[in-house]
Amino acid sequence: QVQLAESGGGSVQPGGSLRLSCAASGRTFSMGWFRQAPGKEREFVAAITWSGGSTTYAGSVKGRFTISRDNAKNTGYLQMNSLKPEDTAVYYCAAGGRWSPTPREYSYWGQGTQVTVSS
Numbered sequence: 083q084v085q086l087a088e089s090g091g092g093s094v095q096p097g098g099s100l101r102l103s104c105a106a107s108g109r110t111f112s113m114g115w116f117r118q119a120p121g122k123e124r125e126f127v128a129a130i131t132w133s134g135g136s137t138t139y140a141g142s143v144k145g146r147f148t149i150s151r152d153n154a155k156n157t158g159y160l161q162m163n164s165l166k167p168e169d170t171a172v173y174y175c176a177a178g179g180r181w182s183p184t185p186r187e188y189s190y191w192g193q194g195t196q197v198t199v200s201s
Contacts, residue, residue, distance in 0.1 A: 084108035084190040088175045091195030098165050098199070104158040104175030104192060112181040113151060113158045114188060117171035117197075126183040127173070128160060136181060143169075165199045172196050 090102040104113065114129035128139045128149040137149050148161040158175060173195055176188035 084110055084177050086110075086175045086177055086190055086192035088173065088192040088195040091173060091197045093198040093200070094165055095201050096166055096199055099161070099163045100165065100197060102160040102162065102173055102175075102195060102197075104160075104177075106156045106158065106175075106177060110156070110158070110177035110190075111179040112177070112188075113149075114176045114183070115149060115158075115160045115173060116176060116185060117169075117173045118194075119171040122171075124174075124185060125171075126185075129181055129183060130158070131181045138181075138183060140183070162197070165197075167199050167201075170197060170199050 085107045087105045111132050115127040116124050118124045126140050130137045130149045146164045151158045175192040177190045178188040180187040
């Protein structure tokens with residue numbers, strides 16, 4: 083049994099930054115972030131192993147976003163810098179026993195938090 087809750091979304095101008103948090107209960111194992119914009123399919127953003135020793139990113143966010151976790155707090159993070167209008171979407175935190183960019187590998191999902199980038 084794992085429960086996840088995202089927070090930290092909001093509205094920013096292009097070039098701005100946001101830090102998303104994912105508070106968890108239970109053993110999360112690997113953790114990932116996904117996003118979904120209106121009219122589009124769910125898209126992989128980033129993933130991290132339980133230890134935090136390995137990470138992977140979608141090409142569209144690599145170099146701008148950083149995924150991390152604090153296991154003492156049982157919380158995951160997604161630092162988003164140099165935000166672009168195309169980053170606008172609902173962002174979801176996911177957790178499960180595998181480190182993967184594939185949604186079906188994650189057993190637990192948060193409710194999502196809105197990120198809007200516009201000028």
